[in-house]
Amino acid sequence: MSASKPRIATTSLAGCFGCHMSLLDIDRRILQLAELVEFDRSPINDFKTFGDRRCAIGLIEGGCCNEENVETLRDFRKHCDLLISVGDCATMGGIPAMRNTVPLEACFAEAYLDGPTVYNPSGKIPGDAELPLILDRVYPCHEVVKMDYHLPGCPPSADTLWAALVALLTDKPVELPYPLLKYD
Amino acid sequence: MEHMEQYSITIDGRTLTAWEGQTIMEAAHDAGIYVPHLCYLRGLVPFGSCRVCTVKADGRFVSACTQPVTPKMTIENDSEELLDLRRSLIEMLFVEGNHFCMFCEKSGNCELQAIAYRLGISAPRHDYQFPERRLDASHPDIFLDMNRCILCARCVRASRDLDGKGCFDFVGRGRGRRIAVNAEARLSDTVVDVTDEAIDVCPVGAILKKRVGFKVPIGRRTYDLEPIGSDLEARRRPRAAAPTGGAS
Numbered sequence: 466m467s468a469s470k471p472r473i474a475t476t477s478l479a480g481c482f483g484c485h486m487s488l489l490d491i492d493r494r495i496l497q498l499a500e501l502v503e504f505d506r507s508p509i510n511d512f513k514t515f516g517d518r519r520c521a522i523g524l525i526e527g528g529c530c531n532e533e534n535v536e537t538l539r540d541f542r543k544h545c546d547l548l549i550s551v552g553d554c555a556t557m558g559g560i561p562a563m564r565n566t567v568p569l570e571a572c573f574a575e576a577y578l579d580g581p582t583v584y585n586p587s588g589k590i591p592g593d594a595e596l597p598l599i600l601d602r603v604y605p606c607h608e609v610v611k612m613d614y615h616l617p618g619c620p621p622s623a624d625t626l627w628a629a630l631v632a633l634l635t636d637k638p639v640e641l642p643y644p645l646l647k648y649d
Numbered sequence: 650m651e652h653m654e655q656y657s658i659t660i661d662g663r664t665l666t667a668w669e670g671q672t673i674m675e676a677a678h679d680a681g682i683y684v685p686h687l688c689y690l691r692g693l694v695p696f697g698s699c700r701v702c703t704v705k706a707d708g709r710f711v712s713a714c715t716q717p718v719t720p721k722m723t724i725e726n727d728s729e730e731l732l733d734l735r736r737s738l739i740e741m742l743f744v745e746g747n748h749f750c751m752f753c754e755k756s757g758n759c760e761l762q763a764i765a766y767r768l769g770i771s772a773p774r775h776d777y778q779f780p781e782r783r784l785d786a787s788h789p790d791i792f793l794d795m796n797r798c799i800l801c802a803r804c805v806r807a808s809r810d811l812d813g814k815g816c817f818d819f820v821g822r823g824r825g826r827r828i829a830v831n832a833e834a835r836l837s838d839t840v841v842d843v844t845d846e847a848i849d850v851c852p853v854g855a856i857l858k859k860r861v862g863f864k865v866p867i868g869r870r871t872y873d874l875e876p877i878g879s880d881l882e883a884r885r886r887p888r889a890a891a892p893t894g895g896a897s
């Protein structure tokens with residue numbers, strides 16, 4: 466019957482994987498989730514590309530801090546019917562966005578040249594072509610592609626994620642009870 | 650209170666008694682009706698800057714904190730139109746500053762955040778601006794973090810009118826408008842004291858007391874479980890017993 470199950474994909478962009486940990490925090494309900502859905506591209510199963518069927522839901526942790534994040538996010542938008550910003554980083558940039566008020570050059574200098582714990586005898590800033598180019602600032606997901614829902618929180622609680630997923634999978638509106646909408 | 654006229658007004662179809670000279674905010678408050686607000690604080694001269702308390706009185710948009718009641722006034726407070734207008738205002742305040750709630754000591758006790766929760770805002774419709782703002786940690790007992798200031802002027806009014814010191818005021822215009830301290834450079838050069846009213850009135854985490862931090866853990870704070878305004882709504886009485894106000 467797995468062919469008829471809705472598919473879920475997840476990814477972590479400029480995030481800390483805390484939101485994915487929160488998803489695992491639904492504890493035994495993860496068995497119920499496994500009954501309801503099939504996991505597509507996700508760090509949970511380590512599938513790195515999308516399968517050949519569309520996904521019903523894409524969960525995005527983290528905002529966009531480099532070109533690879535943007536590419537991944539656009540790929541998710543292409544393959545998923547509903548795209549959800551999960552957590553504060555996806556919703557507003559979060560901790561990585563603290564660099565947004567500092568010029569990029571100063572950020573690089575602090576990270577690779579002048580920081581108190583830096584050991585870099587070559588005095589070079591990494592610039593290998595393999596490395597994704599960093600963006601001028603960190604962008605919330607909805608400033609890059611259209612996002613359908615936002616679940617803020619650092620991270621959103623397991624109950625919040627569960628409530629939203631159950632609502633979406635049963636075609637109900639996502640209406641979080643008051644204690645489940647939090648920014649901290 | 651002698652010879653004070655009583656007016657009959659309606660808010661969202663509910664008839665209540667208001668007193669001559671009261672603002673809409675005061676009349677609503679007496680009746681246990683919550684009108685969301687940020688710059689307004691009982692005991693301070695109304696300032697009317699945040700517009701979050703915008704209501705429709707006899708068909709016109711007015712700020713409830715500054716508009717006096719008139720006889721038979723018909724007021725809309727809880728309509729979808731007004732809720733969305735307020736949502737938009739709150740969202741603008743979020744994108745115009747740097748609000749990192751995940752590490753803000755005020756989180757859970759913050760009135761801006763609490764109104765956003767109450768209005769069900771999950772993300773702003775406007776793009777984030779990430780402005781460059783100052784942090785002043787010079788004072789031994791007080792932080793001043795302009796990343797979170799929403800220019801409500803509560804500190805200005807409290808320091809001037811309640812503390813009699815005038816430690817804070819606005820400088821600049823338009824987008825450049827900001828709070829400055831009444832000294833050459835830093836907060837530590839002013840006569841401000843941690844026991845001043847001005848330190849307690851800040852609705853957000855822009856003025857914080859040092860060494861308080863997360864003494865009350867996240868999850869057990871004022872607005873973690875109950876929306877802002879619920880305490881007022883729980884006290885809802887059928888009729889106003891006595892007028893409030895007189896601060897202005």
Ligand code: SF4
Pocket residue numbers: 648747748749750751753754755756757759760761762797853854855
């Ligand atoms: S002041 Fe309020 S809204 Fe701003 S970061 Fe702190 S808790 Fe969040």
Ligand code: SF4
Pocket residue numbers: 797798799800801802803804805828850851852853855856
């Ligand atoms: S510092 Fe606080 S009280 Fe003063 S204007 Fe800013 S937000 Fe209002």
